[in-house]
Amino acid sequence: MGLVTPIVGVANYLVENPWILALLFLLYCFIYALSIMFSGPKPGRNPFSTKHVRPAKPVITDQSLRNKILKQRFKAQKVPDNIDTIVIGSGMSGLSTAVILGRAGYKVLVLEQHDQAGGCCHTFIDKGFEFDTGIHYIGKMMDGDMTRVLTDQMTEGQVTWCPMDPEFDIVAIGDPEKARKYTMLSGGKDKFAKHLEEYFPSEKVAIGKLMKALEEGKGAFWGVLIPKILPLWLSKIAIKTGIYHLVMRKFIKMSTKTFRSFLDDITDNEEFKAVIGYIFGDMGVVPSELSVLTYSTLINHYIPGAYYPVGGSSEIAFQMIPIIERYGGRVLVDAPISEILVNDKGRAHGVRVRRNNVDTDLFARRIISSAGVINTFKYLLPQEIAVKSPLHRYITEIGPSIGCLTTFVGIDGNSAELGLPKANMWAFLNVDYERDLEEYKNLTPDEASERECPLMFLSFPSAKDPTWEEKFPGKSVVLLITLCPWEWFKSWENGRVKHRGDDYNTIKERIGRQMWRQCEQLFPAVEGRLEYMDVGTPLSNKYYLGQPEGEMYGMNHSMNRFDPELSMYLRPQTGIPGLYLTGQDVLTASFSGAMHSGLLTASAILHRNLFNDLIALTKETRKLNKDPAAKKTD
Template sequence: MLTAVLFVIIVALLVWLFKRGPRDYAPNPFAEDTCRPPKPLVTDKAARKKVLKQSFTAEKVPENLDAVVIGSGIGGLGVAAILAKAGKRVLVLEQHSRAGGCTHTFSDKGFEFDVGIHYIGELQEHRSLRVLADQLTDGQLQWAPLDNPYDVLVLGSPDSRRDYPIYSGERRFPDELKKRFPEESTAIDKFMQLVQVVGRDVRFMAILKMIPKPAAKFLIGTGLLRILSPFFKMAPRSLAEVVEELTANKELQAAFTYIFGTYGVIPKNASFSLHALLISHYLEGAWYPQGGSSEIAFHLIPVIEKAGGAVLTRAPVRQILVNEAKKAYGVSVQKGDGEVQVYAPIVISDAGIFNTYERLLPKEIQTMPPIQQQLGMMNHGQGGLSIFVGLKGTKEELGLKACNYWLYPDNNIDELTEAYYRSSREDAAKFSAFVYIASPSAKDPTWEQRYPGKSTLTMLTFVSFDWFKDWEKEQVGQRAAEYQNLKEAFIQSLLNAAIDVYPLIKDKIEFVDAGTPLTNQHYIAAPRGEYYGCDHDLARFRPEVCAGIRAKTPVKNLYLTGQDLFLCGFAGALAGAQLCASTVLGRNVIWDLERLRKKLEKESEMKKMKAG
């Protein structure tokens, strides 16, 4: 009887979610394949500036806008491009001098650095994320695979260093771990089984955000959600709890959990379901955008412009305009000493839930109980610090690899990290709990063409915003000597770690700088300098939270997109863009994309059969 009831519920949900007709007859944004052969890489700075750095003026605002988007991160550009492909005229406003959010790059002393795109999974041919990226850029965005192993876990100090290479491949990933931990074969198999079952079930998170709220409450309240969804069944369990049940081997526990840095929550506070999703994301490999991460925005923007929209920079939104009926009808943009009001029937925010609700909405709207309820569901994420290093020499001369290194002083990750956060800022600068090291130049096959004889390294770690808060009110580039000294201490500590991994770089360093949480606050409008928006802790994956934070906000005509709506990272923010576009258009664009994906896959198979 229970099985029959569950079957009926599942069928009803799927029919409602995937087969319903568009409410406003919005056209299908993925009705046809728009990919065309990629054009040669554009390296001319003037040509790139025309796309990525179009400064805001009132005259550049398109007429008869269908929507305005606040923020040009991948969540903002992604939803704008989807709407544009459905024929909508969209304006994207970016407060920084260049578009792209965390996908942008910057140059200094002749070196180019990415700021947020380090590696992306699930970009195999005909996978949903790859098809989405292809369609939103008309096939112009190209990807380069990383080495295999794509990650290397390094435990211990330089004199007691243990390296654990992490390989992609559904069979190779566990097989290589078994070579290093032959006595832990059973634990590794159980871990993989859980990862594959749980990590591939994230669809229920999207379903909770799309079905009517009463249906979501029914699924949650009756307990049916946990029966139907392995993801939500395991979501309340911490990563540390699960792996400790699988094995008592601390080294293997570290190998299972090391990549928590890609969402910023230590294993004892992280949901196993999120971690399983991440392991699944990289299980078949990792990729990097050819030409650097700014290629993402560079190829998304023309799609938006083609439909009559625009992406304008140096356009800080000061307030979302809301009328007496509590309906959003545009935004106010600061221009010099004055403001320019931009009107649109739809306002979409990629500025994050805290910026949107606490800073951009009028004070009287901020106090609305539904707004406060949603704010109470979320916490700020952990602050991040980045080190950018310019090197003299090619990747071959410097021994740089197209993979990532994750360094931990020991295998007790939770204890190390908690002690690190409790320490003073001076002590923290001397001894980071973890360091991520990668070479963007080694990952990009076009790098040598663009910057011959040069290379770059990027290093990341997490820090407490409170360590830097004393200088929050000071202007960028004019902060006190104590701030600069703290930056230098972190730089030296992380540089020493990088030299241990890549000893040939020691005398080849030509440029070094650091981005602190205050840097992130200034350039990407992160409220507390966080990399990943709202915290991805256990509380975030309670079904009530997942169902409660939706694209449609309590303010009519105001919508959320990006990583705070769904999950962090490139894929998570794009999923948020799909959810937002589905809500705005009144049609399920996720299903639209899936139909196109299946069509393209079938056509590809037919071509191979004919050729064979």
């Protein structure tokens, strides 16, 4: 009788509170769905294999040979027969999706509006200098890391990665001529933490709390992924009932607290806060609007080590395009899409390429947009169709990320003699860079052109790329980047590229000159070495990268972007039959974010959990790395 009474009591309580049974049932469904997602049946063809990775061949530096791959101009007769998938945009996400689908048996056509494939991975050469446009460093490219394993699958191991300096980022605060400089040390969390303690010995407790938060953040990003992988109906139930919040407590905690408030909780040292929060520019969101989750995901990416692609960032697209072609696909440039075509049943079934006022309609079973959510729903889809997507109502709520201004500088002298580091620098005039940035954004462009730039990112591609000196002996390049609002240059939006008028050119060049003066103060050896300068504004981003307001990172990465209810709609499936999304808007910004979004989109199309396949492949790769003799060959 001792057990009967409590059991009866529990049974009666459950009868009187049926909501508990419902909650338990939903929790069971959620856990069951997770078990299917991570260990259940895997329909479709596995596109991954260790056999795809080959020994890397030497980098091809002949630009004419590279252009034959990267600059295949669109003509209707170049489109392969029986294309079943069209991808809009040839950035990392579009190319990744195409490679995976090609291996799974699909014939994919990738269309790029610019005259060179690669998106933010493309480079340009002008007057004897080559400049990258988006990749300044990539983390976790060590052999056997999952990010490296996936990258090798995308490129068949043909892109090799050069380690940057162990001190991968330099933070400079104060007057550029006498700035206080701090470095971020890679090589693992212990080295990272001890290096910080050398600068801030009185902040040992705060550094310990920071490292604990970074450790907690390592697995928390699954909280972003899971609502996108699960069926939408199940994600809705889990989030509405609170089951998701119960299971993903760590994610909710970290995604709902700003990094600034976290810093305020652990220290009163404003210099320390400024140094630790420096990397916010990689997301375009200041610490008071950036979640602890996003910060920890970002800095954790680089702590193990930072790398740069040998041959420059265009090497990535250069190696991926032939893979797509091998499976019957094609990547064609100078192919601006004016419209996604929808049939009378509301299904996306084609695209319209508009060149020189001539339209070419192309059709396929599915359309994948890597052009960004705002572009896709505001400009490419008929509005009566766009509003049918459950995502449409959230576009304005999230909004675009901030724009940037980039000064491209070519200088006389090689990087070694000039002392240019294989690292990046983040330069701030003051510790309160949030206030400085807000004041700077509120200036007119005329006023800004007369002020020192309060926030500047400096990158030295010529120092990072070991093939640089072979291609451009005795020369170096520097990229100087700052954040700025679209409104500064909006009035010149309708001007023709390279012909926007003297006022536009004068303002942007004055800002660029000021940024260069600050660079000379930070690196005195470059003074008097200037040979080339060009300045790109948010209008340049719009023209070359197709961003409607020149934004750097697609949709805004502030707190509400990762709210579970909103985030679950930023998924590959749009709710419009035949139309899928990929790209940084689906997941998050950065090379790695874009590549993993391709994995997510391909998973949705193949009805296969490719994340499981990638995890299995990573384990297999690590075993082979330990015992190369065990590797199977074709």
